[in-house]
Amino acid sequence: MWIDTHCHLDAAEFGGAQAQIAAAAAEQLVKWIVIPAVERANFAPVAALAAQLPNCCYALGIHPLYVEHADDSDLLALRAAISAAMSDPRFVAIGEIGLDFFVPGMERGPLREKQEHFYVEQLKLAREFGLPVLLHVRRSQDILLKHLRRIKVGGGIAHAFNGSFQQAEAFIGLGFRLGFGGAMTFPRALQIRRLAVELPLDALVLETDAPDMSPAWLHPATNQPQQIPRIGAVLAELRGMPAADLARATAANACAALPRLAALA
Ligand SMILES: [Zn+2]
Numbered sequence: 001m002w003i004d005t006h007c008h009l010d011a012a013e014f015g016g017a018q019a020q021i022a023a024a025a026a027e028q029l030v031k032w033i034v035i036p037a038v039e040r041a042n043f044a045p046v047a048a049l050a051a052q053l054p055n056c057c058y059a060l061g062i063h064p065l066y067v068e069h070a071d072d073s074d075l076l077a078l079r080a081a082i083s084a085a086m087s088d089p090r091f092v093a094i095g096e097i098g099l100d101f102f103v104p105g106m107e108r109g110p111l112r113e114k115q116e117h118f119y120v121e122q123l124k125l126a127r128e129f130g131l132p133v134l135l136h137v138r139r140s141q142d143i144l145l146k147h148l149r150r151i152k153v154g155g156g157i158a159h160a161f162n163g164s165f166q167q168a169e170a171f172i173g174l175g176f177r178l179g180f181g182g183a184m185t186f187p188r189a190l191q192i193r194r195l196a197v198e199l200p201l202d203a204l205v206l207e208t209d210a211p212d213m214s215p216a217w218l219h220p221a222t223n224q225p226q227q228i229p230r231i232g233a234v235l236a237e238l239r240g241m242p243a244a245d246l247a248r249a250t251a252a253n254a255c256a257a258l259p260r261l262a263a264l265a
Contacts, residue, residue, distance in 0.1 A: 001029050001030075001031040001247060001248075001251050002028070002029055002030045002031065002206065002228045002229055002232060002247050002250070002251060003030070003031060003032045003033075003034070003205070003206065003228075003250070003251045003254040003255075003261075004025065004030055004032070004033045004034065004206065004207055004208050004210075004225040004228045005034050005134075005157055005159070005179055005205045005206065005207045005254050005257075005258075006034060006036060006096075006134065006157070006159045006160075006179055006181070006207035006208065006209050007033045007034065007035055007207070007208050007209070007210045007225045008035065008036065008038070008209070008210065008211060008212070009021065009022065009033060009035045009046075009049055009053075009056065009210070009225070010035060010042055010045045010046050010049055011210075011211050013211040013222050014211060014222075018049055018053065019052070019053060021224055021225065021226070022053040022054075022055055022056055022225070024224070024225075024226045025055065025224070025225035025226040025228065026054070026055045027226070028226045028228065028229050029229065029247075030055065030225055030226065030228050030229070031055055031251070031265065032055055032056070032057060032254075032261060032264070032265065033053075033055055033056045033057070033225045034056075034057055034058070034059060034092060034093070034134070034254075034258070034261070035049055035050060035056055035057070035058045035059070036058070036059040036061065036063075036093075036095040036096035036134050037058065037059060037060045037061055037062075037063075037095070037096070038061075038062070038063035038065075038066050038096055039062055039063065039066040039069075039070065039074070040062070040070070040074045040077050040078065043060055043077070043078070043081045046058040046059075046060070047060075047085065047088065047090070047091070050088075050090040050091075051088075051090065056090070057090040057091070057092045057260075057261060057264060058090060058091060058092065059091070059092060059093040059094060059095035059096065059134050060078060060081050060082055060085060060091065060094060060095075061078065061094045061095040061096050061097040061122055061133075061134070062074055062075070062078060062097065062118055062122065063096045063097070063098075063136060064097070064098050064099050064100040064106070064115050064118070064119070064136055065100055065103065065106075065136075067111075067114050067115050067118045068106075068111060068114070070118065075118070075121050075122075075125075078122070078125065079125055082094070082125060082129055082131075083129075086129065089260065089263065089264055090264070091260065092132075092258045092260040092261045092264075093131055093132045093133060093134050093156060093157075093258055093260070094122055094125060094126040094129075094131050094132070094133045094134070094156075095133055095134025095135070095156070095159075096134050096135075096136050096159070097118070097119055097122040097123070097133055097134070097135065097136065098119060098135045098136030098137055098138075098140065098144060099115050099116065099119055099136070099137070099138070099140035099143055099144055100115070100136060100138045100139075100140065101138060101139040101140045101143075102138040102139045103138075107139070116143070116147070119144070119147060120147055120151065123147060123148070123151040123153055124151060126153040126154070126156075127151055127152060127153050130154060131153070131154065131260075132153065132154050132155050132156035132157070132257055132258055132259070133153055133155075133156035133157075134156055134157050134159055135156060135157065135158045135159060135176070136159060136160075137158050137159070137160070137161060137162075137163070141163045141164075141167040141170075141171075142167070144158075145167070145170050145171065145174070148171075148174050149174070154175065154259075155174065155175025155176050155177075155257060156175075156176055156177075156257055156258075157176060157177050157178070157179050157205055157207075157254075157257050157258075158171045158176050158177075158178050158179065159179040159207055159209065160179055160181060160183065160207070160209055160213065161178035161179055161180065161192075161195065162183070162191065162192055162195075163195075165195065165198070165199075168195055168199055168203075172199070172200075172203045176203075176257070177203055177204065177205045177253050177254070177256070177257040178195070178199065178203055178204060178205070179205050179206070179207040180192070180195075180196050180204060180205070180206060180207070180231075180235060181206065181207040181208050181209050181213050181215075181231055182208065182209065182213035182214050182215040182216075182218075182219075182223060182227070182231065183213060184196050184231070184234060184235060184238075185215040185216040185217070185231060185234045186216050187216075193238060196235055196238055196239070197238050197239055201239070201246075201249050201253075202249070202253055202256075203253070204235070204249075204250055204253060205250050205253050205254045205257060206228055206231060206232050206235070206250050206254075208223050208224065208225050208227055208228060208231065209223065210222070210223035210224050210225055210227070211223055211224075214227075215227055215230065215231055215234075217230070229243070229247070232246055232247055232250065233246075235250075251265075
């Protein structure tokens with residue numbers, strides 16, 4: 001069995017075909033698809049998808065690229081949504097949260113301050129409710145780590161991880177797993193491939209980030225969660241191990257990172 005730890009199944013790119021897409025993934029033995037929220041307006045849609053589809057679960061949070069148009073009332077709405085979702089077994093994490101210092105204009109000034117404010121407040125919610133977090137990490141590893149050392153949460157997943165070994169080890173030391181997906185399937189992605197091969201197996205989870213981050217054989221077409229086994233096969237080959245063992249190990253890692261998912265599985 002496989003787990004897609006990060007898939008925006010509610011995205012407009014999928015039209016109304018979510019049920020078929022989730023079923024196609026289930027046919028490829030993708031037992032669970034984790035759907036993170038990105039803004040207040042999609043808290044209810046991601047929860048509804050998880051309620052309707054047998055292999056889907058969800059997270060609630062405000063994504064750094066949606067912070068610009070959010071305000072503190074959205075944090076209050078998030079807290080209320082989390083509080084209500086604690087009785088829903090399909091609710092598994094806080095996310096997607098984090099910092100994006102790649103997009104021009106977001107790495108400094110008021111937008112950077114606002115991003116850090118939303119990130120810190122959401123870490124506090126994760127700590128309050130005892131939930132893991134799904135992190136968006138883009139050129140922001142060290143600042144993300146700085147706040148994680150201060151506000152202790154129960155680990156989670158650093159999604160689409162790209163960084164140095166030292167940064168990877170710091171996340172792992174704080175109880176995080178690292179998400180690998182389509183980017184790893186490009187032979188020229190040397191640093192990501194080096195991380196995927198040399199980091200300990202128990203630190204790795206798989207993700208599509210669909211509809212984004214299409215693997216090499218699909219690029220630039222829309223990514224889908226049914227690609228997980230083929231992405232996993234690339235990682236298995238890079239690490240020189242059978243794909244079935246890699247599937248088992250990464251699924252177990254996802255369950256360790258997301259205890260409420262483990263309770264479902
Ligand atoms: Zn995402």
